[in-house]
Amino acid sequence: MGRLVPCTKSFSLLLLACFLALAAPSVSARAASNKAARITPVVTAVAAVAPAVVNITAAKTVQRRPNMGPFFDEEFFRQFMGPGGVPRQETQESLGSGVIIDGKAGLVLTNAHVIAGGAVIKARLQDGRELDAALVGADADFDVAVLRLSGGGNLPQAAMGDSGDIMIGETVIAIGNPFGYAHTVTTGVVSAVGRSLKHEGGAYADLIQTDAAINPGNSGGPLVNLAGEVIGIDMAIQAGAEGIGFAIPINKARRVVAQLVEGGRVTPAWLGLSGQDVDVRAARYFGLRRPKGMLVTEVAQGSPADKAGIKPGDLILAVGGAELDDKGQYRGALATSTVGEALTLTVRRGEQEQKISVAPAAFGEREAAGLAASRWGISVSFGRAVSVSSVRPGSPAARLGLAPGDVLVQIGGEKLGSQADFTRAVYVNRLNRTILVMIERGGRGYYAKMGVE
Structure with missing residues (x-):
């Protein structure tokens, strides 16, 4: 019996080895099957897009004055160091994300506020590469920016x-x-x-x-x-x-x-409407609980609004689903609309409320010139500066005292140096009833407020 024990042990070990050998493929297959079951549509979608997602860092240099304490705030020290002490430069970084939309050209789509003011912009890919990025163009109204990556070759794109x-x-x-x-x-x-x-x-x-x-x-x-x-x-x-x-x-x-x-810029979209805020009396006329919306005062002939049948006296209550409190919000809604994009306006005419679909047109140089002439009463010429060429008698510009030869330096918050600047200034200020204008006459600069009826 003593001689049989080793044989029994050997036979048992042989059976165990055979069992493990047979079981290993089964365990491996089961693990593979479990993993396949865990590959959900979310996992698949992430795997497809993630390589094209970049982490963006935008750095800018700012000046800060250190807090010197009350002792150094005395007049004696301020005359040497100025209020708050000697300014020092600091680097601020903002973090954001982006997605590569054209791998061959290295184009990245992101938000304008992510890279606003950034002097040095870098993008890090999922594979760890960090690439320099240059700004192609940005539009704060849409909060959209486009960057171009350099040195990355043919990049993944979503x-x-x-x-x-x-x-x-x-x-x-x-x-x-x-x-x-x-x-x-x-x-x-x-x-x-x-x-x-x-x-x-x-x-x-x-x-x-x-x-x-x-x-x-x-x-x-x-x-x-x-x-x-x-x-x-x-x-x-x-x-x-x-x-x-x-x-x-x-x-x-x-x-x-x-x-x-x-x-490098977005063409402004417009409907051809001028309007004003709704007061309490107008709100009562339209049966509103409170003043809201924009009351149409003018419709440009041949404009998208004119073709859609909108008339002076109509009340615009909403644009594209966004309810309007005032004309400022109407202007903001148009600023985030693109040319040709169909917009649905909620319009009240008397007691009737209706939805009107209208597609904005481009607001270009011709539209700016026409609106400046009709609303403000000025015509301008372009050269080294934006100069007044004519003023319509009795117009807002005439009442302000503008004259041919005056140089328009700034309209509202828009500084003028080109025809494109003038076009944007007219677009931004087209609904304002009071506009701050800076003019240059005889080598001297003047600020004046122009009232628009």
Whole structure:
């Protein structure tokens, strides 16, 4: 019996080895099967887009005065160091995200506020490469900017989707650089489309609302659908709220990008309307609980508004779903609309309220010249400066005292040096009833307020 023990042990070890050999492929196959089951549409979409997402750093130099304390605030020291002491230079960095939309050309789409004021811009890819970025163009009204990367060769690029085909409730993915955590992925759904977001200068219109987590640093990153397509550019969150984020529809962003790449700026869109704020008496006439909207006072002949049947006396209550409190918000809504993009206006005529679809036209040099002549009563010429060539008697410009030969240095907040500057100045100030104008006459500069009826 003693001689049989080793044989039994050997036979047992042989059986164990055979079992393990047979079981190993089964375990490996089961692990592979489990992994395949975990590859969800979200995982697939992230894998497709993430290589084209970049983390953006924009650095700018600012001057700061150190706090010298009350002792050095005395007159004796201020005469040597000035108020607050000797200024020193500091470098500030802002963090954001972007997405490569053209790998061959190295074009990156991001938000304008991400790179605003940045003297040195760099972009880091998922593979760890850090590339220099140059600004191609930016538009603060749309909050869209285009960068060009250098030295990266043929880069990965994301597929563009169709934001006009978005479904409420569909799953979306935000990829970005929140708080510096590179390539962070969050998921949610499309909560709504056509949202508006009011800000100090007006309102952003036609935004995508999502509950996918969007935090500081996500700005400029892509909002992606389950097909791995970019349908929006993450932009902002609702202050004081959770689960309410906004993105610029990719169809609108692409129209802006095309203009920025071609000419470095976006052609302003207009409908051909002039108007004023609604007072209490007008609100009562229209049956409103409070003054709101813009009351149309003029409609330019042959303009999109004229062709759509809008008339003086109509009340514009909303543009593209964004309700208007005043004419400033109307101006802001138009500032974030592109030429040819169909807008739905909510118009009240007497007691009747209706929806009118109208597509903005380009506001160019001809429109600026016509509006300046009709609204302000001036014609101008362009050379080394923007000069007044004629003034219509009895016009706002005539009442101000403008005369042929005067040089227009600034209109409103817009400094003038070219015809393009003048066109923008007219566009920005076209609805204002009081405009601060700086003129040069006889080598001296003057500020004056021009009242427009």
